Amino acid sequence: MLVIDDSRFVRKTFASILGASFAVREEADGEAGWEAVRTDPSIVMVFTDLDMPKLDGFELLERIRSSSDPRIRELPVVAISGNREEANKKRAASAGANDFIDKSADGSEVLSRIQNLLRLVRTSRELEASQAALAQSTTHDPVTGTLTPHYLLTEGRKHFSHARRHGAQLSVMALRIDSYGDLASQVGKETAEQLLARIANMVTANLRAEDSVSRTAEATFMIVSMGTGPPQMLAFARRLRGQLEGAHVTWRGQPVRITSSFGAASLSIDAVGSIEELMRAAMQRLQAASRQAEPIVGYEEARPSGPATLPGDIERALLVLEQTDPQPLGDLAGEVAKRLLRIVELFRRKKPG
Template sequence: MDNKKKPLLLFVDDSKVMRLAADKMLGREFRVDVAEDGAAAWSMIEKNPDYSVVFSDLAMPEMDGYALLGKIRNNPDEGIAKLPVIIVTGAENDDEARSRALSLGGTDFISKPFNSTDLLARARAHANYQEERKALARQAMMDPLTGLGNQRYLKHRLGQELALSARQQTPLSVVQLEIHQFNQFFLQLGKRRADMVMMKLAQLLKSVVRKEDSLARTKVDQFTVLLPSADIHGARRFVERAIKVCEKLSFQHRGRPQRLPVTVAVHSPGSSNDRSPDAIQKVLSDYMARAADAGAGTVVGDDDEVSAAGTAPVMGVEQALALIQAGKQRVVINALPDLKRQLMPLLKLMQQASSGQETA
């Protein structure tokens, strides 16, 4: 079997003899990583999502098997939390130790000294189960039309990226793109042609995301992209690329070429914001509502002076003129509803004054 296709296992034991024995017994069918204590093992698990099974001793320095098992089972990442953990017990481990490991979520037990038959049997059974579970999870997180992740996948990945961003103190941005007035677009084209356009749009967006980015179809008319290590300015550059590819996607309606109408929301949650997936989605939904009100082609984001709650500050006419002179027309366009509300009383007063002069 190709070594890259072999399931990956982690064997944790403070005994070098045991680590070497496990590697030798399992190495023909599995890729085997080893760690000498729970702390080293936990660091490896956090960095590698590909482990199929973890074998762990109980009595170890730094972090023992109980603590490692607790960290695995209590992790918010479902992929880590559901890892099969086989406890390797020695003569010093009594029934009470086994019961404690079982209560913490131990999947199975194997006793020292182990032989290759028992070790391989446990590894095969749990690795196969884990692969089947992962396959079902992938299906449950996939959009059947585009082959991209769905809303469930996006929420799962967002939780992972938020945790990584907090741990490494790096920025993270989220971009949502929606088809403007999708119901009208759907009625114009019909289901078959609308589906073809959505599949083509998915392909075009895949062409502009980086390897480390996550792209999902989160609603029937919406795509969401996670941009790890990108601040709001980096997210804006991505939006420019995404809009360019959207402009390439045209379709015929009543004999005339039509461009795909889209609106965009951009958010880069800072350390002071509520960084839960639900809170971030609320901000994006508020931004998207403003973008939809402003019309196709509108982009609303953090740097458009929109608060985290999605409410816009009042923009004065002088401020609007200054922004236009500074080349920030988009900010003014997004604030037009507020400017209109401010100007309406003045326009009415001017009309009244004009009518009074004509009467005089």
């Protein structure tokens, strides 16, 4: 327990009340109290005077409640004051105080209020933990019927491990419905979510049984595709974008235009060590699609975020060679291309898996 008051008498009074049941730390002003809160993780509750030098109780409350650290931001804070005016209590409550205790309160009342507050905090934290566990155990998004992000990550880790062990292809595609924000403003969130569910059904209908799709943000989806290489993933993105743009979706008899952006990443191209990194690469390319005004950003179009690695460079070169038509290159260059393509074929045959 941390007791902050510029009056030594008040500090010692509360310390004697609390000391029988709790370890107590004392500070004489708001700045010293804030430093204690910031640096001492053993503090589980704060008692603070409201009228203090350097930093008053209201300012201290503001710092605590606006902290980026959840441990600090969620600390129970009890305001202690000799000012019994209702306006003072309301101001303390508005600033984030969990309770208000008069300095003249006797020991039994103080301890009773503390126990009630601790019980309330414990119940609240247990509820939050229960909700977090429930979110992790849920497998499907209630709006679109696609997988939850947590479950996609679980499935993606299995696919990534399998692909790494067996030298198999694995690709990830991030898809965002760019027109969703305007749509929600036009028709309302409930109707927009119904249309989003229809779009999700269109996406799902294009997937194989071994593919997984999740809604990872309000209008963003992530697809994990086993056995799919870079060219196939980009072709799938182009086909899906064409279907979305050509979809006959209407609202109140008026056609609704669907615009979308895509970003793709593949294990055979991107030097990554986990499914999370592969997903991050796909999301970075999705963001690049917005910045570059390109609907689809895959591999050769993406601006690399760091130095390329040797395996990725080799794979990228092989993809270019495989897509090269040697005929228009002329006799000498065409012969060189043909020989390189034969080397590509030998390289492919010798690859693991």
